[in-house]
Amino acid sequence: MNDKLYKILLFAAALIMPIVCGGVVYALVTDAYDAFEHFGFFKFLTSSEWSYTEGAEQYGALPFITGTLMTTLLALIFCIPFSFPVALFVGEYFKGTKVAAVLSTVTDLLAGIPSIIYGLWGFYTLRPIIMALNISPQGSGVLTASLVLAIMIIPYAASLSAEFIKMVPNDLKEGAYSLGATRAEVIRKIVFPVAGSGIFSSYILAIGRALGETMTVTMLIGNTNNIPDSITSTGNSMASIIANQFGEADDLRLSSLIAIGLILFLITAAINMVGKIMIKRARIS
Amino acid sequence: MESVKPILEFKKTCVSYTKQTMAVKYVSAAIERNTITAIMGPSGCGKSTLLRAVNLMHNLYPNIRVDGEILLNGEDILAMEPIDVRRRVGMVFQRPAPFPTMSIYDNVLSGFALNGIKLSKAEKDATVERCLKSVALWDEVKDVLNKKGTFLSGGQQQRLCIARALAMKPDVLLMDEPTSALDPIATKHIEELLLELQKEVTILIVTHNMGQAKRISSKSMFMYLGELVEYGDTETMFNNPVDERTNAYLTGKMG
């Protein structure tokens, strides 16, 4: 094979990315167009009606946008008290030791569990606990989904922030110790500020994962098409309404679901882009 | 000759990384107050290790052991709380490393912040001015105190690190090859500074630069393979070394 052919081959393979991504956007936009045209883009975003009575169809994305934002935000809140310590354990306290390797394996395995199995566990183990604690009568809902979602994103947030914590130069830590600081003080006043932007960006990427998580949420959120009025009530996320209704939908409903897919795609793309850019900056500095 | 009580005294100090290998072997020496003592020796001779032991830096690394005694004003620091010791013993490292997230002002005061000590605004201002003046940095940075310390030149950064250590009013200042990452002019500045500083603080400096030891120190130690081979007045050591190995090192036959 000569150099020219080789270059063309590589270039052709690389072309697959723009083609696929362009195709994704094109397909989503064209197929969501009906819904946006029928309801109006802004109206679709802000309407909370979701009824498929023939002749009086009304579709709006607000309940699902709300559901997604609520589950993601709660999952983030529940995840931090565990992902933070894991990151410190692996990246600072027990850096490079066997115990840290064990904990890393634990989080790796957590990251490897398929989401449908998380869903099953949430449904058969966590839901009865929520019911027994009288938190909500039916057990499923935003809270249940967020709890499992939190476990699912711990590995992502923890392993990436551990990487940034590890990168804090030893010079700085020793400098702080030499001034008489305890380890806790070094972590609070040197490690966190220095690794701060990196840690922050790893949580942005964890949010990116939580936003699009489908099966777990579908199995646990309760699948009602209203705006959740509290964290214990049921609802639907953007991903779960698609998973639930895509198979049976046609025409305007199908287009509306694809429109929700487009919104979800844009939100995750934006979040991931912000996260990646921040990570790149944090790595350079 | 034991008229003045030594500020720092090593008594059979040993440092070991593993059970078999000792990096510092039975070092005994007394350091006099307000002197500059240079620790010399070929690389790997244990000079930095010995210096770091005075600040209990080995406590940060679980597999390093220190045996024997290190007395600070007659008290064995190996039996003391590390954070207490480190407040009384300052340290300046090879590479200047001001805290990048703090301003110059906050860098000088970082010891207080790290130790959770609250100061009034007036006390802060006074400390910053005093310390930056004593490292001859005040005139250069007094208008940019709120800028990050990382914008300074290497020599300025190192002086900032010295100021940071001085702010805690340490009894002893340990310096681990503080000028090895600096250019000759910055090095000259720091050396002049140290000669000034010995009025306030006792300085122990590890250096691989014999000229530097000769220029600034009154006492010198020569270490080889973990042992303290020779310790005495710098002038005597350079002119009439007692030990064969010291002579070989000083004349460039080893190192």
Next chain:
Amino acid sequence: MTTFKIKNRLVQDRLMLWGVCLLAAFTAVPLLAILGEVLLRGYDQLSWSFFTEPTPTAYKAMKAIGAGKPIPGGIANGIVGTMIMLGMAVVVAVPVGILCGAFLAENSKSRFAQVVSYLTDLLQGTPSVIIGIITYIWVVVPMKGYSAIAGSVALCIMMLPLIVRSTEETLKILPASLKEAGLALGGNRARVMMKVQLPAAFGGIFTGVLLAISRVIGETAPLMFTALGCSLVRFSIDKPISAVPLLIWEFFNDPNLQELIWGASLFLLLFVLTLNLTAKYLAKKWNQ
């Protein structure tokens, strides 16, 4: 006063250490709980026939339940479906992904490569349910029906960015001298890539492929609108087909088949985690 303060700070330091250890150790709880539950509830379902027989119909299952017998049948249709779709996805995604990764590694400074690199991230971050929608629009609608092909396209799109990234990263950390030595010996760039760089990067690329497989093998959402599912063991690629995660989803939704959930989950979980650990182990071994 000072001793009191020092004590206080040391107590705080201790508390932080113990708090970190305790909370970090707590993350093992869900892992053990999930493994334990799936293992305990699923192990007695695993038998030879569980892997060789297809899913029973709801009627058969109801009859067995009524007679107090265990539900007959297994997940053979799912296993076959998963293997077929995964096989087709791998055949396309691996060569294309490796070439695309090689392009990124060789042209990392060009504008176009930066765009491709960014799009790879974009695709990697795209929720799997959206990959499902896309494949539905691209493949299911024009083919007028759900099929194994559609399912494998979805899996392929999800694997691509993972393989591209692992190839690119492995090639980038190879010493430059390797390539230069190859070129100095008179090889052209294609030959140096094929005979020197790619073989040297084999370990990294291989673990990347394993990880990509373990990532997509448990995916359910994108298969729901593409492969759909089927209760027969089927080898035709233009008809609806099942997959192990799809079966779990079916069992979850069908009260008569719920007994089968755990056996299928145990199989999937063990498969995925073994693949995952093997990949990590190999990565470590090859890195040394």
